[in-house]
Amino acid sequence: MNVLDAVAVLAAGIAAGGINAIVGSGSLITFPTLVALGFPPVVANVSNNLGLVTGNVSGAYGYRRELKGQRGRVLRLGTASFLGALAGGLLLLSLPAEAFDIIVPGLILIALVLVVVQPRLQKWMQARRNGDERHRPHGGPGLWTGVLLTGVYGGYFGAAQGIVLIALLGIALDDDLQVLNGVKNAMAAIVNGTAAVLFTIMWLLGRTEIDWWVVLLIAVGSTAGGLLGAKLGRKIPPLVLRGVIVVVGVAAIVQLLAN
DSSP states (O other): OOHHHHHHHHHHHHHHHHHHHHTSOTHHHHHHHHHHTTOOHHHHHHHHHHHHHHHHHHHHHHTTTTTTTOHHHHHHHHHHHHHHHHHHHHHHHHSOGGGGTTHHHHHHHHHHHHHHHHHHHHHHHHHHHTTOTTOOTTOHHHHHHHHHHHHHHHHHTOTTHHHHHHHHHHHHOOSOHHHHHHHHHHHHHHHHHHHHHHHHHHHHTTSSOOOHHHHHHHHHHHHHHHHHHHHHHTTSOHHHHHHHHHHHHHHHHHHHHHO
């Protein structure tokens, strides 16, 4: 990379870290940037994943106030994220990159529909849960399974996994959207962190390639962006936050279909 390329990657990392903390889909900035600079798709995907881990962590740290009291929920759902990320990372290393070309836009579209209808679905679920002693504060097996499948997707590519997670959490859990956004950031950090460890092991074994300069630049940028994004995201009203999620999701679909 020359100096201009490095600046572009750093700037993309800052933007991705901020968007991931607020909504998700930060990879739709960094990944296309790396591909445009000439990096092979798989190398770009793996290097991007490693670089964004610190941004996910800084975003979750920025939501630490909302995450108070959420330890049990994060640990329970985190097991699903961990297992899903392992499966998704292995798929990335064994399947062609074109495998999810049709699935990814459809998944994001479904997530956006869930975000839009979330308030009504949540009221419906609350009505069904009234008087039901079997209600589980962690969402039950349905949410755990949904988080697991999202982890698979996140380990494979990861763009817009935050949109899917916030939609699932918002429907299954009766809690403030900002609290759920903090939980979403923690789940995304687990997914990307797990995949990053897997990719690093595979790199040591000679099974994949990683550009460590890209990792460093995106890590620095996404860490700063995650902290800035968390400060901004925590001040956004739920209705506005839901609107931002939809706008970013639609942009993600358009970009993926254009490619």
